[in-house]
Amino acid sequence: MRKTLSILTAILLAGASTLALAHNCPNEMKAIDAKLSTKPALSPGDAARVQKLRAEGEAYHKAGQHDEAMKSLLEAKKILGI
Structure with missing residues (x-):
């Protein structure tokens, strides 16, 4: 049981990272x-x-809202042509 818990914890941490x-x-x-x-x-x-x-992208990133950050940053890149 303890080994299973360790394996599940490792999988969970790997997924989070x-x-x-x-x-x-x-x-x-x-x-x-x-x-x-x-x-x-x-x-x-x-x-x-x-x-x-x-x-906005930086503010969203700092707030942990990475999907919103990426939307803002990708829109900025589109305007810049990159």
């Missing part, structure tokens, strides 16, 4: 920041939208 790694929020933010550092030709509206989406 896989979910944590499934979200790539920090790398998406780095990609957006890198593109912004090249001063891409964006309209003022698009530039403001990208900045807003980037900030």
Whole structure:
């Protein structure tokens, strides 16, 4: 029984770590920041939208809402063409 509990605990922890790694929020933010550092030709509206989406993505990430973070960050990347 104790061995089974240990195995189940290990499986549960492995699953939890896989979910944590499934979200790539920090790398998406780095990609957006890198593109912004090249001063891409964006309209003022698009530039403001990208900045807003980037900030939302980071806030969602810090709040543990990774699906929402990825939506915001991917939308920002789409506007930037990356």
